[in-house]
Amino acid sequence: MRTIDWRDDHVVVIDQTRLPDDLILLDLHTVADLVDAIRRLAVRGAPALGVAGALGVALAAVVTPHDVPAQAALVRAARPTAVNLAWGVDRALARLGDGLDAVVAEALAVLEADVTVNRALGERGADWLLGRVAGPLNVHTHCNAGALACVEWGTALGVVRALHERGAIGHVYADETRPLLQGARLTVWELGRLGIPHTLVVDSAGASVIANGLVHAVVVGADRIAANGDVVNKIGTYPLALAAARAGIPFVVAAPESTVDMATPSGAAVSIEVRDGAELTEFAGTRVAPAGTAALNYAFDVTPADLVTAIVTEARVVEPSAGGHP
CATH class of the missing domain: 1.20.120.420 (translation initiation factor eif-2b, domain 1)
Structure with a gap:
């Protein structure tokens, strides 16, 4: 479907x-x-x-x-x-x-x-990871970058699927992705249907999953990649990049060439969507914060290029942290 x-x-x-x-x-x-x-x-x-x-x-x-x-x-x-x-x-x-x-x-x-673009992207990402980390790999991901984020084949989860088809996935750790729970509702649903072993964690545990050595790489999607290699993705991505850099593991961004925006010089030039604060102060229609509480609901964050180990597209791999540029 x-x-x-x-x-x-x-x-x-x-x-x-x-x-x-x-x-x-x-x-x-x-x-x-x-x-x-x-x-x-x-x-x-x-x-x-x-x-x-x-x-x-x-x-x-x-x-x-x-x-x-x-x-x-x-x-x-x-x-x-x-x-x-x-x-x-x-x-x-x-x-x-x-x-x-x-x-x-x-x-x-x-x-x-x-469909063909993201399938090619997934295979390229799997090749790159297996060239640097001996499988089976444990992978951490954030938000939903699977088939539900595309037409039939995912970007970040497309890489995971390609690894799974090669018998090279050990386990996937997926952040819940507050406040709308795309990880808990969508990514985990997709991983279950694919038969890929997985564990759900709260967003604030992501850095600890990485620090405790439970994963070999972080693989995420992107909503925009600036000309200098800065990556805009779902809020909560930037902390994972910081944790991956500290742990010395690859932080990989999987996205089609259409996500690379050469007209945007850096992440600072991107208009970051701020969504309704009720997404934070309410849950399933029930208020969970005191009435009148102000909420700042950033939908995305910017990961600086020097924290991005690799950007994988259907056509190429760029390594911004090593000086590569889209």
């Missing part, structure tokens, strides 16, 4: 807010429907957002052919931090001059390419 797909001139997505208890598909027939799904994280993950951006323009071409640029702008603005969303929009919108059919065809090309 694909995380996101195009069927009968509309977009279909897995509603990730309903996992792990319910596997529900959403049929999105308008750009407004898609934008809502993106904003409330029914569809999420950098590569999946890239596909969503392209399919959003295709949807506009089908439903509102007279207003495609304006509708595309709404999709592009749905989430500001992940560069893939804008990349997907721009890919499809660039074909508007060739006609509406060309826009849809380009969006479908983006959809299909995501």
